[in-house]
Amino acid sequence: MVQRQSRAVVAAVGQASRAAWCAVPLATLALLLLAWLPFPAAAEDGYDLWLRYRPLPAQRAGELRARVSQLVMPAPSPTLAAARDELLRAFEGFLGRPPAMVDAPTSPGALLAGTPASLPLLRTLGLDLAALGNEGYAIRSLPVQGRPATVIAANTDLGVLYGAFALLRQVQTGASLDGLDIREAPRVKVRVLNHWDNLDRHVERGYAGASIWDWWKLPDYADPRYTDYARANASLGINGAVLNNVNANATILTPRYLAKVRTIAEVLRPYGIRVYLSARFSAPMEIGGLQTADPLDADVRAWWRAKAAEIYALIPDFGGFLVKANSEGQPGPQDFGRTHADGANMLAEALAPHGGIVMWRAFVYSQHNPDDRAKQAWTEFKPLDGKFRDNVLVQVKNGPIDFQPREPFSPLFGAMPGTPLMMEFQITKEYLGFATHLAYLGTLYEEVLQADTHALGAGSTVARVVTGELHGHALSGMAGVANIGTDRDWCGSIFDQANWYVFGRMAWNPDLSARDIAGEWVRMTFGDDPAIVEPVVGMMMESREAVVDYMTPLGLHHLMGRGHHYGPMPWDAGGPRADWTPVYYHRADKDGIGFDRSSKGSNAVAQYALPVARRFDDLAQVPEEYLLWFHHLPWTHRMRSGATLWEELVRHYSRGVATVARMRETWAGLAGRIDSQRHHQAATFLAIQQREAQWWRDASIAYWQSLNGLPLPAGEAAPAHPLEYYQGLSFPDAPGN
């Protein structure tokens, strides 16, 4: 902020100079003013996220001032007022002052923003808004009343808000405001964050402090942070927030808590963000005094209908329920001999009169089912295809296991044509190094979304399943498990902000490129100096593959420490259930390694469409990045490179460590170009990551060697410690459980 202050002075004085009120060289005065401010490069704390709106260099400021000299924007609604406030705040930041507010353009360079209703002048401009729907916007450079102007137009106030953020993103990323002709509408309808936040403010799998929802002070006091949360989400197009953990506490459905939820909903509403709640399936018993939660029981159904009516009386735009049922100990319809469809449809029926939806998670597996865990969601849900009410989304994790650094896409995508399937990505890095490893998830999301299910032939990408386009569903959704907490920088690290960002952008348009989004984010976060943008985007783009390499290369998965998922624990065979243990997943012994999911094994491959199934089943075709996910192979298996599996495995581990070392070096080279506070944080975290990458490599190699007795490939360093050392480490205090 101090940085902003000093540069604002310069911007302001620059203005004075142009106005020529003063005879002496005002550039001199500007320099003198600057000299009085001794801490121009003071730290940034990350709170502003990608909405920093820092002063522009003089030339760009001049260009922008010419393009946006006036703002024509009546704001008769809270949403339009939010959009206008954002524009004023941003231009004040960019230029030192906001554009003049006028009723109609009186000079070149007006910015007009509104709907045909809020700004009737727009009706005269021949804009075709029909295709933009309820959330889209158009941004056009065109003459208005004979003068060059820029127009943000939409059918709805929310579209205008999205358009305002889009225009600001143009400025922030250094794009020109000349000749604009942008038309955007979201391709996914429900774009939500899932907060795994408990009512005691513990965040399950959270690495950024406590929950931002300060339940105790609600409903009276709405922390100003909620507004900034809403701004950040709206800037990406996120239009929903599930406030509480999927491992839900029924208390949130009691009147005392619903009043608190209402306060949050009121803060988020102007930003187009609906509030949703995770509903505990057994709530009718726990807070309703009923003896059952059987979804076919009339009293239970009436209880949920009344509960829905109670909620909508408080929160007319309430979004609906997210449900984790019959999964990892959560109650569900199967407790009463009913199906997931029975459960989901009962809730959907209660919500339907009010316009609400149910997001029903397909993340199910059972310790009583001896079948390959990777197969169980498909096995349970596939038969239910077409049996859900039309206000139900089935929410499917991107892969069949659980948010691993890499998984093949879930076979459910494409397998349930009669049911809209919602994507569930994890933004918080439960399995990718928490907040101290740099892992840009854009590449993971892109890899999954661009995967081809072949459900309706080639080109049936997961993205097209999720948008509903492939099977013609009107309802569609994408959920991201949030990485947000009370830390000042929201996410526990600056780079983790990029994962919130890329989730939101890809939820808007699943075909956006991870690299392009990384570029946007870097420019908005660190400025558009090419000497920063290029190397930082480079780091981000290789970062997730590095994690895959040093943790779980070649299709290995779920080798993390028990419970907290911190650090390597491939030797672990203990704990309450086999399918939570690494040995269940890697199946390594003296002779080989990998989970045989081929047609000769668990035959999980058969859950995919035929062309995909064949490719994964066939050793000659399976992408080597999924090799040990689908195949159990001897250590001596010959890879396409000519090296043995063992040699290649070790090389991947080492490559992961080397990539992190290179990222760290790149970042070190940016010292002085990036403010010290954020630079220091990332530099410190990269040092942690490098140490832990080495630990992952060494512990993993030591363990595999204890099984296979093979020597290290030539040139590969031995683990720093004997296996027993790594096995002796324990982290009872690791966060995020």
Next chain:
Amino acid sequence: MVQRQSRAVVAAVGQASRAAWCAVPLATLALLLLAWLPFPAAAEDGYDLWLRYRPLPAQRAGELRARVSQLVMPAPSPTLAAARDELLRAFEGFLGRPPAMVDAPTSPGALLAGTPASLPLLRTLGLDLAALGNEGYAIRSLPVQGRPATVIAANTDLGVLYGAFALLRQVQTGASLDGLDIREAPRVKVRVLNHWDNLDRHVERGYAGASIWDWWKLPDYADPRYTDYARANASLGINGAVLNNVNANATILTPRYLAKVRTIAEVLRPYGIRVYLSARFSAPMEIGGLQTADPLDADVRAWWRAKAAEIYALIPDFGGFLVKANSEGQPGPQDFGRTHADGANMLAEALAPHGGIVMWRAFVYSQHNPDDRAKQAWTEFKPLDGKFRDNVLVQVKNGPIDFQPREPFSPLFGAMPGTPLMMEFQITKEYLGFATHLAYLGTLYEEVLQADTHALGAGSTVARVVTGELHGHALSGMAGVANIGTDRDWCGSIFDQANWYVFGRMAWNPDLSARDIAGEWVRMTFGDDPAIVEPVVGMMMESREAVVDYMTPLGLHHLMGRGHHYGPMPWDAGGPRADWTPVYYHRADKDGIGFDRSSKGSNAVAQYALPVARRFDDLAQVPEEYLLWFHHLPWTHRMRSGATLWEELVRHYSRGVATVARMRETWAGLAGRIDSQRHHQAATFLAIQQREAQWWRDASIAYWQSLNGLPLPAGEAAPAHPLEYYQGLSFPDAPGN
């Protein structure tokens, strides 16, 4: 920060005007610059605490600039560098630019700061520094080399840092810098915050978010917040921090955690703040592999000696241990048949070679002891007087029960002349409405510190016991249980910052006035507009009495909800132990109310010195504010006012509610004078407080009426609900357990 920005522009332009570089009226330019910044009254988030350093009005800025035009301050140590950075930061804030740094004064208005070693010029000024000791400072206005100057001088770098903050406080509170002749040295040696912070970042009795100690990212990453924490403490003279909860986890004494503690110690060290740890008495068994923690066992003693040596090798200025032993389930020497002195002395012996101390808590009571809980600490500790090693402080809570809104001072003060007794105040408001009730604790601290123990005749105040002056102890201490968490405003509310502030100021000098300190804090926090200062100080000064009135008037105590201590629960007789229940404390029935601690009852009065004991024992003399603490009386007891006890009790409840209503009104009248974010927060919290004060009054009156069957005094409103309503409320989610 936006506010600061725009005003900095004005200050800077004001400077330009004085320098006359420009022919046109620069006042006009200043107005124009201001007009470009549309949000001049933007919100403050409270992060800056009382160290806001906002721009001064032009006239005062001019005066200050003349007084501090140059800074002569070599900074060869981290502590001097911290002091110099603080001065530069502050003057840049006050004036838009810091003073010029010069090697020697070259013009009038130099500020010189240092020790005779860091700034030899000071030796020529005839300053008498001997009496200032290791932490004191002198601030003098005097000529230096023939030019008027200001000098901050001390024997130590830390004294200079304290002097720098003192000088800044002069500026912040609007005091003149003319004719300064200040000499200050702390009267208490150990001035520490006790953080009841668990290693999972839960803060016991915390109402301001999670623990600021981010153990997971330590030791690598030191959150920048630690530095600001150190600055705030140093500004008050706080010189120690116990990082972890007195209900301690031995894990903090393991090497992994000691490395984390070291990182914190390194951040705090330049600010003169030593790190202490709460030590779990059974640590030798839990992390040391021993079979016993018997303090007389040779292996146990050796373990602690080795542990102390290990700690000091990492942290050479480690402060020592705080211990809660044989209290509320904590392990202690009595588990092995030994005394508190045996336990404390064992640890003291281990720390002594390194200069460390033990703070051994006297907060003990037993459910197996049928005697009045208020008597038990005295009963256990009095016989141990004189048996502690000389690096032991016995830490005594201010009252004999537990941080109630009002208690008489603990009878231990004055009763252990052979032992230095340390004061333990609670800053966090466990029993006074958490973070949403406004209760300035300065008046509570002052009341206790100014209480006369009569230990060595009249004038033997608690303050003189705590400073060690009364009994001639070299070691002395004051502890405050911190109210600090991750909330952006640190304390959960702006007004709770005042309690951190007043604790620190009174720890420096226990004879400072609560009102004066409130005035300082208000000026530093909200500015020195008399239209703000007078009413806000007025609110603060009556605020704690209001809480006493609406919660526990006339000596009542411990009537709060079970466990969490939220809200009224005078009817509660359940739970695990009698001495945690309200009915144990109020003993009310049809005929009367109060705990008879007189000579006819538990005779707790006899634990006080005779003049005090007589006064408390005698119904005619006992201060009515302690009436029901010491006496059980009929409801019809005639008070000094002529009203009955029942009538007066009800009036107190109503008066408490009325005071809060008045505070709320006063605050509402300050809208527009105080930035909107902080004003809104306090306004919201005052509304909560008023509602809850009414609830306390109504629930209490309803309950007493259910016992005594008496009608309400004339003019008193009946409770809003029947008793059953209040009894039916439950708050399983109340924070702070």
